[in-house]
Amino acid sequence: MDLRLENIGHSYGTLEVMQGINLDIPAGKIVCIVGPSGCGKSTLLRLIGGLEEPTIGRVVQVGEPPSDSLNPLTYIFQDFALLPWRTVEGNISLILKDYGLSDAKAKAIVSDVLSRTKLTDFRKALPKQLSGGMKQRVAISRALAVNPAVMLMDEPLSALDSQTRELLIDDLVNLWTRKPFTAVYVTHNLNEAVRLGHSIVVLSRRPGKIRKIVEIVKPLAERGLGDADLDAKQKHLWNLMREEAMAADQELINV
């Protein structure tokens, strides 16, 4: 299943935050969205998954999602959004509740996703016992449990320290290499974008428009920390964003 954004525009009252966004999200690819703070990248992600309605334009699903996909558009949030009163296992089984699965089937799904994210030993732990990185792994395995057609990732690694971030980038690359998934990945971190994105969409500052789309052909598994060609891409992206970011930084917040 592909996604297509047709002429999306969005405003809060009189404040226009986004304008004329046309974008294709092809199946099996990771599309990163970067942009200066306040350019509406998280809003765009909420529009794509139907958590918010665009003022104009529409988001189209092209083709049917795979029949075994329970929740085609699935989010991973920056703050993990784990229920603190449920164990790791309980957090994952909760979201399977409303799909009419048998207990045995639900159990099988939970243990499958836990082993794919190497969390099997932690399945009885409460979120308060886990580090930030482990919490996000739980959130990732919860998202995998519903077998999404498109993963919508809202700054998933931004709340983590840089070492943990590096580990989780590797995890995501491994997951994708074993079984390619479609994802829209919003981030403000250009390094994450060049490591994980097949294409990188640069948004301008408010009202957000697509400034440029940068493609990276190098396979995900071959990308590493400090690769010269990725560094060049990252520098290129930074040059595209630099002035916008500076202007955005100096804007008075008046929302």
Add this chain to the structure above:
Amino acid sequence: MSDAKQKTARTVEFRGGGFAPQSKRWIGLVTFILLIIGVEIGTRSGFISNLTVPRPSDVFATFVELWNSGLLWKHLLPSISRLVIGASIGASFGICVGVMIGLFSLVRAGLVPLVAAIFPIPKIALLPLFVIWFGIDEMSKYALIAFGTFTPTVVATYGAVDNVDRSLIRMGQSFSLSWSTIVSKIVLPGAMPGILSGLRISLAIAIILLVAAEMLGAEYGIGAYILEAGSLYDLERLFVGVVILSIMGVCVSALISIVEKRLLLWRI
């Protein structure tokens, strides 16, 4: 460096202490015991006159007498049953209405002003009204206690529902969970800490109203016992009654602490 050697060296002073509550179990009990010993010594030495405060040992003797005569349970049991029935009616209605206010804007718009209007009414003032509505016996007492517990529970509950982390609800919606699953598995557990701390206040109010209800037309009950002792100026018996009420309050509070410990293990 040779300069550094001549300078005086001293340890950086620790200044990060305090402001961290620790559980010190027995201090609470010690406070009570010291206070009672103080009053005992004061009344024995004549420093405090017997008319001001009765001697704790006399109060204790009166209590033992009450226990031995079998009247203690005759007074205590009806009181406890009134408290349990009245408070459970009030608290359960309160939690239901509070959750509805938290979930539905229409209910909120309609009921919040009403709750604000009845909250400050001293419920004791309404006792005659309840007697007319429900009769002089048990029903009017249940009604008074229920009504008094209801309003604070409502206010605490809808506040607690409002404070449930919106990002968790968003998460539920993003996984296409049904409305009822979101309410029962995300909103209610998330509101539980606030509801329980609201219950602490509501149940204390229930004990106050219990006494008020029993002062009017009850043969047995702690309130009736206190009223009788008060009208005879029998300070020993009055104090026995008051102490029993305090103990009831402590028990209720301990009960809620146990429930909190069991239900809220997940809190940091």
